[in-house]
Amino acid sequence: MDRILNSAFDFFAYALPGFCILASFFLLDKSLEYGADFLVYAGRLHVGSGVVLLAVSYIIGFAITPLGRLFYKKTQKSWMIRFLDRIFMGNLSVHLENEIYETDRDGKSKEMFISNKFVLVREIAPNNFRYIESWHVYSMMSQNMVIAGFVTLPLIFHKIICHDPSNPGFWKITAGVVLILIILFMYNAFKFSTWSINDHNAALTKLHLVERAQKLAEEQKDTPKSAK
Numbered sequence: 001m002d003r004i005l006n007s008a009f010d011f012f013a014y015a016l017p018g019f020c021i022l023a024s025f026f027l028l029d030k031s032l033e034y035g036a037d038f039l040v041y042a043g044r045l046h047v048g049s050g051v052v053l054l055a056v057s058y059i060i061g062f063a064i065t066p067l068g069r070l071f072y073k074k075t076q077k078s079w080m081i082r083f084l085d086r087i088f089m090g091n092l093s094v095h096l097e098n099e100i101y102e103t104d105r106d107g108k109s110k111e112m113f114i115s116n117k118f119v120l121v122r123e124i125a126p127n128n129f130r131y132i133e134s135w136h137v138y139s140m141m142s143q144n145m146v147i148a149g150f151v152t153l154p155l156i157f158h159k160i161i162c163h164d165p166s167n168p169g170f171w172k173i174t175a176g177v178v179l180i181l182i183i184l185f186m187y188n189a190f191k192f193s194t195w196s197i198n199d200h201n202a203a204l205t206k207l208h209l210v211e212r213a214q215k216l217a218e219e220q221k222d223t224p225k226s227a228k
């Protein structure tokens with residue numbers, strides 16, 4: 001398992017959403033009507049099957065990441081997110097006063113590349129980087145869980161309509177729960193992404209990481225000269 005999943009990022013961002021999608025296809029089995037049926041079925045799996053299931057889940061989760069990211073970008077300024085933000089009072093706004101700018105070769109000022117920000121915080125302020133990376137993991141997990149919900153919801157409706165289960169009320173409630181989770185995960189994707197951006201810029205600004213990196217670079221340039 002350690003060879004398949006190298007970090008919590010792999011598990012939460014890829015394997016968990018991928019597993020939810022993979023497990024949702026068991027809804028197509030007409031013999032599985034109750035929640036207990038799924039637990040009994042899962043209990044029959046061997047260790048080898050579990051490892052294969054984990055690997056396939058990781059692959060599925062990794063594959064749907066572009067879809068989760070696309071959905072995130074298409075809906076980040078939608079009325080629904082603004083409405084949810086009013087309800088949960090999350091204040092999902094980027095603190096522009098902490099934004100970091102750098103000058104390009106043409107002398108124009110532009111926002112610092114995100115990769116440069118990651119390098120600075122990771123190398124100079126690793127404790128801050130752990131928090132920023134956590135928000136990033138939760139945001140990506142939420143994005144992919146939204147896609148997993150969009151796959152699961154139609155399969156539940158298919159079970160209700162086509163399989164005619166003996167307990168349709170249970171599956172209707174399950175569909176309602178999945179729909180609520182989709183909305184909450186959608187909101188969490190934006191919340192944690194905003195937290196990541198704000199913490200990232202705040203670390204760069206408040207800890208003067210750009211200036212410290214420049215000073216470190218100058219010291220490294222002077223080291224060979226002093227050695228001579």
